[in-house]
Amino acid sequence: MSLPSSEKLPQHVAIIMDGNGRWAVKRGLPRLAGHRAGTENLRRIIRACVEFGVKYLTIYAFSTENWGRPREEVDGLMHILEDVIDHELKELNQQGVQIRHIGRLDQLAASIQKKVLDAVKTTQHNDRLVLNVAFNYGGRDEIVQAIQQIIRDGVSAEKITPDLVSSYLYTAGVPDPDLIIRTSGELRISNFLIWQAAYAEWFVTPIYWPDFGKEEFLKALETFSNRDRRYGKVDSKEYEDNHA
Ligand code: FPP
Numbered sequence: 001m002s003l004p005s006s007e008k009l010p011q012h013v014a015i016i017m018d019g020n021g022r023w024a025v026k027r028g029l030p031r032l033a034g035h036r037a038g039t040e041n042l043r044r045i046i047r048a049c050v051e052f053g054v055k056y057l058t059i060y061a062f063s064t065e066n067w068g069r070p071r072e073e074v075d076g077l078m079h080i081l082e083d084v085i086d087h088e089l090k091e092l093n094q095q096g097v098q099i100r101h102i103g104r105l106d107q108l109a110a111s112i113q114k115k116v117l118d119a120v121k122t123t124q125h126n127d128r129l130v131l132n133v134a135f136n137y138g139g140r141d142e143i144v145q146a147i148q149q150i151i152r153d154g155v156s157a158e159k160i161t162p163d164l165v166s167s168y169l170y171t172a173g174v175p176d177p178d179l180i181i182r183t184s185g186e187l188r189i190s191n192f193l194i195w196q197a198a199y200a201e202w203f204v205t206p207i208y209w210p211d212f213g214k215e216e217f218l219k220a221l222e223t224f225s226n227r228d229r230r231y232g233k234v235d236s237k238e239y240e241d242n243h244a
Contacts, residue, residue: 001218003052004225010178012056013049013220014200016192017042019184019208026208032076037210039080043088048214049129050095052221056130056174060192064104064138078112081135085115089122096128102170103137132174139194142170171196179224181217183209201227 003009017038024034042059049057062077092099099119106113116135146168150160166172176196185206189197203220205212228235 001215001222003218004221006053008225009053009221010201010224011054012058012175012177012179013054014058014060014177014180014193014197015045016060016180016182016190017209017212018182018186020210022184023208023210031073034208034210035073035077035080039084041210041212044214045212045217046092046097046129046131047095048217050097052218054129054221056132056177058102058132058134058171058174058177058193060134060137060190062103062135062137063191064136064141065191078109081133082112082115085119089119092131093123093126096126097123098126098130099123100130100132100174102132102134102142104141105136107136130174132171134192137170137192139189139191143195145170165195169195176200179203179220181205181212181220183207183212199229199231201229 020034020038021031022034023037024031027033046057048054061081066077067074089099099122101116101120105116108116116133143165146165149168150164155164166176171193176198177193177200179202180193180197180200181203183205185204187204193200201224203223205216205220207216
């Protein structure tokens, strides 16, 4: 696998890091061991993004629906978030990673809220990679929050455009994802970036997230670089050739 040229690289990659539980069960381990292995892999993929020149990475770490998992798993995922901030912040900062959070912070424990806000503040001027951590994130929730704020701001109906809606989302100011990767083979969007994914290219692999390493990531980037993105239009060269 070789790295595509910079103009063929996705500017924004979003990842549904799926399959941690199955990875663990297959090895006779508790599900949390899968999330820990997934966290190790996340470190590899963040490094690869910095190395390859991907500018935005959005990761789906905890959805608004994940509260319905067993208490032990929910607590474990909260603990992993704290752990990542405690142990990885220094290196992420050194790598030039700007951390942002997308989702509902107010429903998390006060100590976690503080850690997240500190990490965001510490890294706010970094510009090699913007890392959006979707934690307690749901696409429908995000759109509902946006509508509520638009109404609170008294915006008139005629002023509501796609750009205006985008500017009210958690991802305001971030370009839409070019490439969405989903590991573990499921073919669904699972309430992830449902507005922003309008023209994203998808790469789905059966590999479980903890095993989705740098080589697989390169394969996803290479596949993306060969896609023909038409945004609902037709290929202009092909059209001219056929209508000459
Ligand atoms: C989906 O796999 C994965 C999650 C719900 C959690 C993803 C979290 C990490 C990789 C840890 C990194 C986290 C932070 C906070 C930076 P699954 O459990 O649904 O797997 P399964 O479908 O095989 O059960």
